[in-house]
Every structure is written in structure tokens, then in C-alpha cells.
Amino acid sequence: MYLKKMEIVGFKSFADRTKIEFDQGVTAVVGPNGSGKSNIVEALRWTLGEQSAKSLRGGKMPDVIFSGTAKRKALNYTEVIVTFDNSDQYLVGYEEESEVTITRRLYRNRDSEFLINGRKCRLKDIHELFTDTGLGRDSLSIISQGRIESVFNSKPEERRAIFEEAAGVLKYKTRRTETESKLKTTQDNLDRLEDIIFELN
Numbered sequence: 001m002y003l004k005k006m007e008i009v010g011f012k013s014f015a016d017r018t019k020i021e022f023d024q025g026v027t028a029v030v031g032p033n034g035s036g037k038s039n040i041v042e043a044l045r046w047t048l049g050e051q052s053a054k055s056l057r058g059g060k061m062p063d064v065i066f067s068g069t070a071k072r073k074a075l076n077y078t079e080v081i082v083t084f085d086n087s088d089q090y091l092v093g094y095e096e097e098s099e100v101t102i103t104r105r106l107y108r109n110r111d112s113e114f115l116i117n118g119r120k121c122r123l124k125d126i127h128e129l130f131t132d133t134g135l136g137r138d139s140l141s142i143i144s145q146g147r148i149e150s151v152f153n154s155k156p157e158e159r160r161a162i163f164e165e166a167a168g169v170l171k172y173k174t175r176r177t178e179t180e181s182k183l184k185t186t187q188d189n190l191d192r193l194e195d196i197i198f199e200l201n
């Protein structure tokens, strides 16, 4: 699996629809300060499910939408489409598809949408698809400025999570936590039911 293409419209400095194709191997993006290099990486992280506006250098999520310039009106909508080459059948559940596209859309009124291969899905589906692939939410495939320092300064438990993601066990840990929480809710419901039965007797 490798990142093949990105199509960005209305995301930060990218007002016009912009297509970026990546070859296998190393791609370098060069440009003057403030020209939008980091915005490309942020568009990628955002599409893969980043939910923290702060980590995208904004106060609230709609701040990622093109906010206009002296010559150009602000936009009300952003869409980023990221295409992965999946000819090595790396992405579980999509082995039949040679390409997998992830789309994220956001409107200024905060309506938003995620799509996998053009079909609407939940944010959770995006997270599940990429957990343990090295492209998960907190994975180290994308290292932004300042991230290396924060890894070195992180607590041992946080550093352990990095190894767990690399070893492919994070998915199971997340599912265990979810199941434990469901079990607890069920137990609470059972306790309530017992109380009601007791009162009725």
C-alpha cells in the first residue's frame, strides 16, 4: 500500500481544486515559507480522521476551510480525497480493490461526511481501517514539526502505545476496551432490572 494521490479543495490555503500525485519512493515538496507545504500533510491527517483542531493549528474544526484572502472570498466547504494503492491487498476488507479512496468533507455549519471508496461511512470505520497499518490516528508514519521531541519526552506508557501500534496489537486493545465498556453497561442494566423486580415483588 502506498499513498498515490491527493485531491484537495477548500482546505486551508488550497482554495482551488488541487491534485497531487505521488510516485513510489521519495517525494519532496519544496516551496517558500508559508506557501502551504505543511497544509498538504495536515490535509492528509485530517482525511485519515484527525479530530483535534488544535493539532491542525486551528481553534475549531471549520478553521481548516479556506478563510479567504484580500482578493478572494472565503469558502463554505472543504473536501479532501486521498487515494491509496492497494494492489498488494494490504487493507483488510478491501483486498479486491486495487485502490482505496478516503474522502472527508466539512461545511462551515459543521456538517461533515466520511466516505470509503465513495460510500458513506463512520469515522470509526476509517480509524479501524488504518489501525495497525502504520497510518493510524497517532501513528508515526506522519511526523510533524515538533513530534520527534514530543516522542522523546513522552511517558513510558505513551511510548509503549507506539510499539503496540507497530506490533499490530492496538486494534485488539481498543476492541477489548470497547467490549469491557459494553459489559459494564449491560451489568448496570441487569442491576437496574433486578432492583425493579425486587420492588415489584
Ligand code: ATP
Pocket: 011, 012, 013, 014, 031, 032, 033, 034, 035, 036, 037, 038, 039, 040, 063, 064, 065, 066, 067, 068
Ligand atoms: P513553513 O515553510 O514556514 O513551515 P509551509 O509551506 O509549511 O510554511 P503552511 O504552514 O502549510 O506553509 O501554510 C501556511 C499558510 O496557509 C499561511 O499563508 C496561512 O495564511 C495559510 N492558511 C492557513 N489556514 C488557512 C485558511 N483556513 N484559509 C486560508 N489560508 C490559510
